[in-house]
Amino acid sequence: MADSENMMSPGERTRRGVLGDAHVDKAQAATTEFDAPFQDLISTSAWEKVWSRPQWNRRERSMVTIALLAALGHEEELAMHIRATANTGASESDIREALLHVAIYAGVPAANTAIRIAKHTLSEMNAAKAGDQP
Template sequence: MDKTTHDKGLEIRKAVLGEAYVENALKNADDFNKPFQEMVTEYCWGAIWGREELPRKTRSMLNLAMIAILNRPHELRVHIKGALTNGVSRDEIREIFMQVACYAGVPAGVDSFRLAREVFAEVDKG
């Protein structure tokens, strides 16, 4: 593991997903999934999200589309919150999911809209 890339990834992961969420994921890591958590932090968040060529907002927008298409509701929920943190507006999220529905199928759009509304309600509650 490259400590510099891992540390950069940990910083970005916490900034996007929230410190409490990341700390909980790491706290619950055991011998089985700890290597996976380290890989996600170093590779996904450090080596990829840590690149300068795309801003975090753009990366969030791409993630929303890809995760919606892959039908990964737990990850989509987490990344909707992260997208809001990265400055993606609700209107932009709507347009992303309209694009998903057009190119990946209406059922993917239906689920994406439903999850987004649930996340917005949670965020609005505070």
């Protein structure tokens, strides 16, 4: 495992640390010649050049990302980043606070949709966690 970890780019290490190996493995398995340049772009720009910067920790980046995705109405990415909070340290309370900011600064309809998605995603996460326990 250490050898494969050493072979990863810094962006891929960060992406795996935030989104989890299963998500990244699934995305990589679905990559085609058509979208390979896009996958490389996001791995380098988002995960290596932004998410790997030391100025904010993963929890802070997670909250900002959730707020931005909610404000912009990117529902699928929002759910993905809510699931990623299991790895970033952002809590349900952090998510709620970010979405309250969305309501004030980006509008109640955007926050309403985001809260619906967050409730559904968090419910799935909690159910999965409960299923993992004996």
